[in-house]
Amino acid sequence: MSLAALDLNLLLVLDTVLAERSVVRAARRLHVTPSAISNSLARLRAALGDPLITRSGRGIVPTPRAAELAPVLARALRDLDHAVHGAAFEPATTTRQFSLAIADAGQVVRLPRLATLMAAEMPRASLRVVGIDTLLTGGGLASTEVDVAVGVGEKAPGMHLEPLFRERTVLVARRDHPQAGDRVSKSVLAGLRHVEVQVAPGKGYRELPGAYARLGIARDVALIVPNFSAAAAVVADTELVATLPASLVARLGPRFGLRIVQSPVPPLTITINLWWHERTAADPAMIAFRDLIRRAGARGRSDV
Structure with a gap:
């Protein structure tokens, strides 16, 4: 007998009859008549x-x-039922590895809180963190390399996006900078040289040159780096200045000896989003993981 020629519903009937040890009880459980059970068994x-x-x-x-x-x-x-409906997700026992793409500022400021929440609620799970550049070169969230991203990502087909927190920027210099005190004038600002951080596609820090241009200041960029932490380290040891996330400066500023400089250029306020692909939208494990990220990022709302 070929399995392809067999009505697999008959196997479900047999399984129920064997479990119940009764045709009548099997019929009641499957919501059919006893005669239908008898016909299937025949x-x-x-x-x-x-x-x-x-x-x-x-x-x-x-x-x-x-x-x-x-x-x-x-x-x-x-096994077939689990495959069709999905096995129940148990945060306390899952050994799943989750993956998150987030810029280095978020890694420094938000990641410790997320790690603490995971240790408490998903103690056997693991977390893999990559930068936004790795996300983009790996095919984005449509691939299977990264589950969730936190950043300035924009809405796209197949993507889910929700605002997570807002980040304010600050201009920083080293504490003993010879020209940049607690406050600088337009003319002093025009004479300073900058470290620029190249961030992922999207608005955010790309609006910075326009903010300077509107004041008639030609922003002099001396160095371009791929992340905010590198910019902070360079500023700490040079006469260069940089525009960085306020939350990162609050965390690293005292350690690096940085000073926040008030300038005529208004700070940027950047919305940081939580985004994920449609392929993971309904996965119970991913729903729970995204909830942890929301709670870890909620503290960021006070950064504005």
Whole structure:
């Protein structure tokens, strides 16, 4: 007999009859009539060439062939049900690895809180963190390399995006900078040289040159670096200045000896988003992971 020629619903009927040890109870559980159960069993007997069950008093007894099939059927149907409906997600026992793309400022400021939440609520899970550049070169969230991203990402087909927190920028210089005190004039600002951070596509820090241009200041960029932490380290040891996230400066400024400089250029306020792909939208594990990220990022709302 070919498996392709067998109606697999008949196996579900047999599994239920063997579990209930009663045609009537099996019919009640499957929401059909007892005669429908009997007809299904007759078809399966003909297909398998075995009586499968015999009556004994008010119940039934499986034949040796049916007894052999019983545990295999139960396991196969259970696995199929998990495959179709998804296994229940248990945060406390999951060993799943989650992946997050986030810029270095977020790694410094937000990641410790996220790690603490994961240790408390998903103690056996692991977390892989990559930068935004890695996300982009790896094919974005449509690939299977990264589950969730936190950044300035913009809405695109197949993407889900929600505002997570807002970040304010500050201009910083080293504490003993010879020209940049606590406040600088337009003319002093025009004479300073800058470290620029190249960030991922999107608005945000790309608006900075325009903010200077509107004041008639030609921003003099001496150095371009790929992340905010590198900019902070350079500013700490040179006479260059940089525009950085306020939350990062609050964390690293005292350690690096940085000073916030008030300038005529108004600070930028940048919305940092949580974004994910449609492919992970309904996954219970990912829903729980995104909730942890929201709670870890909620503290960022006070940075504005």
